[in-house]
Amino acid sequence: MNELKAQLDWQQDSQGRLELRVAxxxxxNTRKPELHSVFDSLRLPDKELPVRVTVAAWDSSLLALLRRLQRLAGERALELRWLELPDGxxxxxxxxxxHPIQPGASSAPGGPLTRLGLLAIGLFASxxxxxxxxGETCLALLNLARGKARMRAGDFWLAxxxxxxxxLPIVALIASLVGLILAFVGAAQLEAFGAQLYIANMVAIGMTREMGALMTAVIMAGRTGAAYAAELGSMQANEEIDALKTFGFPPLEFLVLPRLLALLVAMPLLCAFADALGILGGFVIGAGLFDISATQYLNQSLELLNLxxxxxxxxxxLVFAVLIGLIGCHYGLASGRNAQAVGQATTRAVVSIIVALVVSDALITLICTQLGI
Structure with missing residues (x-):
């Protein structure tokens, strides 16, 4: 059986010019000649090197040879001319x-004014x-109200x-601890005036107006908002959303609406649950440190608290639920098509949600204060 060989030698074309033949x-799994020994065996009369590639079979070994030949020709200031290259x-x-991108190289050209302009363009595009x-979400909600949205009830119940x-478990834990902290911090100040009984008022107002909704929203931002961004980002990377569009399923109605509506239903219930457990956490401090009875604590809480x-x-x-659902789904659908992009979309979603929660809470509180609510 003849052994397969790789050939690399010099030959003359029909006009008598030297060219390097790869055959x-x-x-x-074949034995190959040494490139440097063949290359240095002759000296070319001009600066052009014709290379004729007429191989019977090839794989990455041929590509490695040609790349080494390119580098060697570059070192000798020779211009390569390929002849009869195989397809591909x-x-x-x-x-x-x-040329690969050099680590640390800046992709933003120009000076500070150029970078500022690029930043403004990127912000406007976002x-x-x-x-x-x-706008598309509002249209999807309008279609849902008209009974024309393509949303599966099973997706809503799963979400x-x-x-x-x-x-519930993580909300219960955090709400109880927040109630404990509010009561303990307030007790340290009220004790100086002998007004420990007013711990109940402070915890009740603080949990129902602020901390119950805000802490629940922060938990849901890290738990549910991140999950929405990661799920939809993975679907974007796997081209599942493109497949839905191809088959005529609107992604917003099919993917966003169930998640958004589920948050709108769940968040008020979780908020009420957090309020109750926060008040219970405050009672633990009041009863454990200041001997406040359950009847006293409950009456004092209800005295100042109203509907x-x-x-x-x-x-x-409800406002927080809308922000969590919209921002999480938006970053998921806008994600790139690789694993790194999905991680970046999830991180941006969580950061944006928390910032939006704090800003919206401050605005609502300011408006309510001005209106005397």
């Missing part, structure tokens, strides 16, 4: 010759995308189970 089988080899050589997403009962305070917290939870 035979250039595969991993020229394209692979172009990809291999592409605002356009966000406004488009918000509700994940962001509702699934979040307006409770409904204000519920209203905030």
């Amino acid at each position: 035979g089988h250039w595969t991993l 080899v020229e394209r692979l050589l172009q990809l291999g010759s592409a 605002l356009v995308k966000a406004a488009t997403f918000l 509700l189970q994940q962001c509702g009962p699934g979040a 307006t305070d409770f409904l204000l917290g519920i209203f905030k939870s």
